[in-house]
Amino acid sequence: MILFLVRHALTPVTGKVLIGRLDGYPLSDEGREQAAATGRRLAGAPLKAVYSSPMERCVETAATVASHHKLKVTTVDDLAEIDYGSWQGRTLKSLYGAKGWKELRARPADFRFPGGETIREAHTRGMVAVEALRVKHKDKAIVVCSHCDMIKLIVAGCLGLGIELYDRINIAPASITTLHLSDGAPRLINVSDTGGYDELFESLKRKPAETAARPAPQRGKTK
Numbered sequence: 001m002i003l004f005l006v007r008h009a010l011t012p013v014t015g016k017v018l019i020g021r022l023d024g025y026p027l028s029d030e031g032r033e034q035a036a037a038t039g040r041r042l043a044g045a046p047l048k049a050v051y052s053s054p055m056e057r058c059v060e061t062a063a064t065v066a067s068h069h070k071l072k073v074t075t076v077d078d079l080a081e082i083d084y085g086s087w088q089g090r091t092l093k094s095l096y097g098a099k100g101w102k103e104l105r106a107r108p109a110d111f112r113f114p115g116g117e118t119i120r121e122a123h124t125r126g127m128v129a130v131e132a133l134r135v136k137h138k139d140k141a142i143v144v145c146s147h148c149d150m151i152k153l154i155v156a157g158c159l160g161l162g163i164e165l166y167d168r169i170n171i172a173p174a175s176i177t178t179l180h181l182s183d184g185a186p187r188l189i190n191v192s193d194t195g196g197y198d199e200l201f202e203s204l205k206r207k208p209a210e211t212a213a214r215p216a217p218q219r220g221k222t223k
Contacts, residue, residue, distance in 0.1 A: 001133070001134045001137050001138055001139065001140055001141070001142065001180075001181045001182070002045075002140070002141035002142070002178065002179075002180055002181075003130070003133070003134075003141075003142060003144060003178070003179045003180075003181055004042060004045065004047075004141070004142070004143045004144070004176050004177075004178055005144050005146065005151045005154060005155070005176070005177040005178070005179065006038060006042075006061060006062070006065065006143055006144070006145045006146075006174070006175070006176055006177075007145075007146065007147065007148055007151055007171050007172065007173055007174060007175050007177075007192075008027070008031075008035075008053075008055070008057040008058045008060070008061040008145060008146075008147065008173065008174070009027050009030075009031035009032065009034035009035040009038070009057070009060075009061050009173050009174040010027065010028050010030050010031035010034060010173045010174070011025040011026065011027055011028055011031055011057050012025070012028045013025060014028075014031075014173060015092070016091060016092060017089065017090065017091055017092065018084055018087055018088055018089070018090055018091075018092055018095060019057075019081070019088065019089070020081050020082060020083065020084035020087070020088035020089075020116075021055065021080050021081055021082075021083050021084070021088065022088050022089055023054075023055055023056050024056065025055075025056065025057050026056055026057060026060060027057055027060050027061065031057075031061075031173070031174070032060075032064075034173060034174035035060065035061040035064040035065075035174060036064055037174065038061065038064065038065060038174045038176065039064040039065045039067065039068050040068070041176065042065050042068065042143065042176070043068040043069075045141055045143075046140075046141050047065075047069045047071065047141050047142060047143055048071075048137060048140040048141060048142055049071060049074065049133075049137060049140070049142045049143075050062050050065055050066040050069070050071050050072070050073050050074070050142065050143045050145070051073070051074050051075070051076050051079065051133065051142065051143065051144045051145070052073050052074070052075050052076070052079065052144070052145040052146070053075065053076070053079045053080045053081065053145065053146045053147060053150070054075040054076075054077055054080060055080060055081065055147070058079075058145045058146060058147065059073055059075065059145075061145050061174065062143065062145035065143055065145070066143075073145075076129050076144075078125040078126060078128060078129040079126065079129050079144060079146045079150060080146075080147070080150070081122075081146070081147035081148075081149060081150055082113070082116070082117065082119060082122040082147075082149050082150065083113065083116040083117040083122070084113045084116050085112075085113040085114045085115030085116025085117075086113075086114045086115045086116070087113055087114065087116070088116075100113075100114065107164070108163075108164060108166070108167065109123075109162075109163045109164050119149075119153070119163060119166070120163060122149070122150065122153060123153040123156075123157055123163050123166075126146075126150050126153050126154050126157070127153075127154065127157045127158075130144070130154055130157075130158070130181075134181045148171045149166070149167075151171045151177060152166045152167065152169045152171055153166050154179075155169055155177060155179070155188065155191065156169065158179055158181065158186040158188070159186065159188060169191065169192075170191075170192050171191075171192050172192045172194060174194065175192040175193055175194050176190075176193050176194075177190065177191050177192055177193070178190050178193070
């Protein structure tokens with residue numbers, strides 16, 4: 001399965017407020033432009049299904065992608081963002097000195113957000129959801145529109161990275177992260193990409209052995 005992980009586009013408070021699983025944050029004007037661009041970039045992909053977190057900002061982004069393929073958006077609760085509990089709705093700046101912040105930075109995987117869940121719990125449900133989609137859509141290409149931290153956790157999980165290090169992955173708004181999930185080892189095609197996809201589509205048609213056999217591009221000759 002080819003899995004295109006799309007982060008939702010910008011809302012008026014993205015990067016300022018920890019929205020988490022709160023709803024009622026539609027895309028901003030810039031965000032709608034970003035979503036439209038993402039939809040155009042994936043217009044040539046052989047998509048068979050589009051899934052989304054139930055949050056409005058994700059569904060709106062996913063619908064723009066789905067419109068190019070005449071597909072409906074199916075929401076999956078387990079693809080929602082981490083439940084940050086009482087921290088949700090607070091500005092990021094105010095959280096830097098909050099009780100528990102240092103503990104979160106020291107051991108993120110098992111830190112429980114006040115009134116919410118742990119990152120490990122979010123990781124588990126996200127991976128269960130992705131595995132169910134992999135089984136359902138074997139040898140197909142699908143889109144999953146989700147959130148920054150959930151996408152980081154899925155990427156870390158698929159690559160076998162310790163989830164303590166998940167936050168070292170950067171996922172930009174409206175970006176596309178591509179994974180090839182088969183019965184063998186998962187392959188990461190790209191991360192947080194916001195560029196063109198023509199070359200990527202061609203590379204996905206090649207088998208892993210063909211890709212590995214290609215010579216590396218020459219950056220210049222040494223004397």
